[in-house]
Amino acid sequence: MMKKWSVANLGENAEFLECINAMCQSVGVSSACAKMLYRRGCRTVEAAEDFIQKNGLSIYDPFRLPDMQKAVDRIVKAVENGENVAIYGDYDVDGVSATSLLFLYLEQLDSDMKLGYYIPDRFAEGYGMSSSVIENLAEKGVSLIITVDTGITAVAEIDRARELGIDVVLTDHHECREVLPNACAVVNPHRKDSEYPFCDLAGVGVAFKLVTALEMTFTGDRNLAIRNVYEKYSDLATLGTIADVMPVLDENRNIIHFGLMKIRRNPRPGIKALFEQAGIPIEKCNSSTISFNIAPRLNASGRIARASSSVELLLLSEEDEYETAESLAELLGEYNKSRQDEEQRILEEVFSAVEKTHDFEKDRVIVVSGDTWHPGVIGIVASKVVERYGLPSILITFDDEENSGSGFDVGRGSGRSACGVNLVEALSHAGEYLVKFGGHELAAGLSITRADVDDFRRSVNEYVRSIETEGMWVVTIEADCQLEASDVNMKCAEDIALLEPFVPRIPRPCFI
């Protein structure tokens, strides 16, 4: 892989220069900082000030989300009738924080409602809703399922719920397909008919808006409702928004700004215990410590065992539950440690296999298989292989009970893309060698029999050769601007800190 550095083209005309000058004079930032602000969308002094002071709060009316009124009406009915309600979540940080947020909110309402939650097992069930789980919930007398961070493609499963007499209120933030499930309400900012001004909410962001809408309905006071919900739940919304790498813009910026402040000032026991277990003082809570230290711990339970221990931890809300919080945080810390060890072990095996067997002259896609790799970890390792070689990489593991070493073994694979290769299209091209596959442009999963691995490798590489263009394998790094050595001083560092928080997808400051 080659890296090409360039300075971002900001269209440096008279208007641009005038704007940069105005920002330097009126906001008092250096010209490097002004250029960064400009590149992040600030075109006036007011916009720059708002960005820095986290002003101009974008808090939109939750009822502008499609079907929000229907969702609220159905949930209010369940509250009034004391129904048996299940929250259906997901095993990643976004899913577990959304499940916890909605559970905690519904639990504190004065109601006879019976409340439960369900988080799928990554290994037994995989991602998304399952009909057998819904059948199980029906047997337990559940009459309403509320999904968080999941369900937008579960057309058949939601039909099954309907047959069994269960209503479903669906909340999700994943891309919508042509056909939406036939649920009581489908709340998703990505719906084509959505009039909501901001579509990059995380799953927990959508749950946060649902809770705001419910609180507005129960209190009849918009401002009070917003204040209550931000005060009590913005920390949970922050975890999922950062972990799901949502852009820190617009409404997400508010959520994260207030959420981080809440964690620093008044952390709930679970989050406090996680920081302590990670050995990080809670004052150091920011977007980086959350994405690199806290989120992996909350994720590890779903990768190594069951994600419900992460939900249990986040549900603790009383000070006297701190001991329980400590022991759960300890457990997540151990899961995270074994995840890291496993990751390191696989990584070493994969790197040595690539160096020995991969034909860099001929093949652009790395396909490596192993016999003992934990299927919950190979996705993370695949991204590290991409980082090192800059090539699309697919790892396959035959690690399960049926592993006999024969050609009939079925293995699971996980791939990550690079350099604009559409992974799902590459897999479709090699589809005849796969048992199953799915995913999107940048990340995908598959299953394959051992006997087909070599043909599969040949076939995806054939595909990538057929779409190869000149310069495709060069990674371009765009810097904000060029700095002189004398520009690199305390003022510069302080200016950069004004623009926090940084997370992936929002360009981190980068200079030549």
Ligand SMILES: [Mn+2]
């Ligand atoms: Mn999500």
